[in-house]
Amino acid sequence: MPERLSAREALALVTDDFTRLPGPPAGESGPDGPLAWTGYDASRARATARTGEEESVVVGHGTVGSTPAVLIAFEFGFLGGSLGERTGDRLEAAHTYARTHRLPVLSLVATGGSRMQEGMLALTQLQRVARQSALTRAAGLAQLAVLRDPTTGGGWATLGAGADVVLALPGAQVGFAGSRVRPPDADPAAYTAEAQVAAGTVDAVVPPGELRAAVALWLGLLTAPSAEPAPVPRALGAADLPATGWDAVRRARDPERPRARAYLDAYFTRRAELGGDRGGGRDPGGMLCGFGSHDGRTIAYAVQTGTATRPAGYRSAARLIRLADALSVPVLTLVDTPGAANDAEAERQGVGAAIADLFTAVATARTPLTTLVIGEGGSGGALALAAPDNTWATPDSYFSVIAPELAAAILKRPADQVRATADQLRVRPQDLVALGVVRGIAGERTVSPPPHG
Known part of the structure; x- marks a missing residue:
């Protein structure tokens, strides 16, 4: 089983220059969240004490290689990296910042999907994330995802699979169905980064030690627009023309x-x-x-x-x-x-x-x-x-x-x-x-x- 990295460890794989964006103000909610789910506040408090994070995503900006970018890093230790309303607030703020400052978006994804304690309000965050991704794409800004272990559910189906280029760490669990909701006879090998490469949904598996260079290369290439046509390559073979x-x-x-x-x-x-x-x-x-x-x-x-x-x-x-x-x-x-x-x-x-x-x-x-x-x-x-x-x-x-x-x-x-x-x-x-x-x-x-x- 691959090592499960914290958000901070994942960020350290790609940059030494990261500045957090201030978290958006929390919306009004009663005790134990919008569904009054007994024990939800206590679960969040324990997650914060354990991880040092106040939510399941960390967002900010930094430089990868020589390219400034907005960075999103999931903290799987915070309630399984699940998406709730506050997660959606942070993801929306990250994309808004990217469009305002004309920056690409790099998402380091590790999530089990939507947060059960917020019910349908959590699930609808997927629509919110998809809209933000679409607005960023319409603005001509690149989106790159790195899939960590695990990347499942709506996080895979939005920030992961919805990115322009998708990389993954070796052995990462990747699939729409998480391990607890699959058929009992499902082949676990089908839910891996390597299987997703074979299926054409992930572009490459990259070892942790090579990730910084790979992400820097991609971000550098995807952030250089040009209005001029590509020059015609020189012919490498025969110079004379065929007779017949x-x-x-x-x-x-x-x-x-x-x-x-x-x-x-x-x-x-x-x-x-x-x-x-x-x-x-x-x-x-x-x-x-x-x-x-x-x-x-x-x-x-x-x-x-x-x-x-x-x-x-x-x-x-x-x-x-x-x-x-x-x-x-x-x-x-x-x-x-x-x-x-x-x-x-x-x-x-x-x-x-x-x-x-x-x-x-x-x-x-x-x-x-x-x-x-x-x-x-x-x-x-x-x-x-x-x-x-x-x-x-x-x-x-x-x-x-x-x-x-x-x-x-x-x-x-x-x-x-x-x-x-x-x-x-x-x-x-x-x-x-x-x-x-x-x-x-x-x-x-x-x-x-x-x-x-």
Whole structure:
């Protein structure tokens, strides 16, 4: 069982600079709280004596790395870190301070959920917290959560899962159902931080000794808006253009061609990766999403890795684009896929709906998007990630309405007509420029697209 940290110990993991905000004035309430729950006042008094805290959350501001932030730390020793009316008062005050001072919010969560002794008045604090989070997001301010042991109930379903980026300490109990309210035959392994990473709801598990650096990296990247489009990466592979359509296809499929990670390594000096689609899935082999630093600017990225992209990959990309849009961070996408996954499981996971959602995210984004086709551009599964009017291509790439082999099959042509079909489809980079599908061909030097606006 992981160590359960106090609020002060949790704060010490991420900052040496913390100033408490004054607690809001307590509202009027009779003895033993709003429900006159016998013994409630005594329970609170014992919790204060034991923890040194007057409520289940500590709120304030400080600096993490070089980024000022509002910090919220739950004290699990105070009635199980439960949420009551006074908790809601403090959380609202923290978010109000963040919006007033234009600061991101970092929540160090450890809670068992809503406070029984306050009944429905405690439960409605979840609506209050959700509203404050929504107002902070609408203000263009980032929210980061670190899940400690345990994070369950409404605290997980609001401050935890509702954050823009979610990290967790190893082995932390994480789940909507706490240990005392689960079915007796429930698998405890499903209620862990590691299981939530596999389900795409937590982005990463971070050991305590690495937490400060990880949080500082994320806060630094998420608090650097920019109005300028991401520069087009330089091409890392072949410099000469393909002679035929089939030559373009063959080169794009070459296993030695530079892939997405090579481009990310060359483009960014540092980066942090998002871990899932927030809908129950991950596609680490097909889509990589995150934020990175390029020439001192933060740029978000969603990149395909050369394999068939699964539904979770498209949903992860849509999540990335919407988050970047909310934070006014430009987006770079790299297209490289033979197409969307077309197996039965992909259909059961809603591949069509996932692609549709990504098309919508791209079409409605206000932040500038830049796309580079670095390999295969296979049909709608590739086009969904492409920026309208700002897509570029490398010399060793192609883009096609469908793979030449499949096009030939649809047209009922024999196998020996596949190469001729590739020529007819005009899939070469230079063909795409002539057709107006891409803006240009990336060379050895980085190309800067025109200003966004």
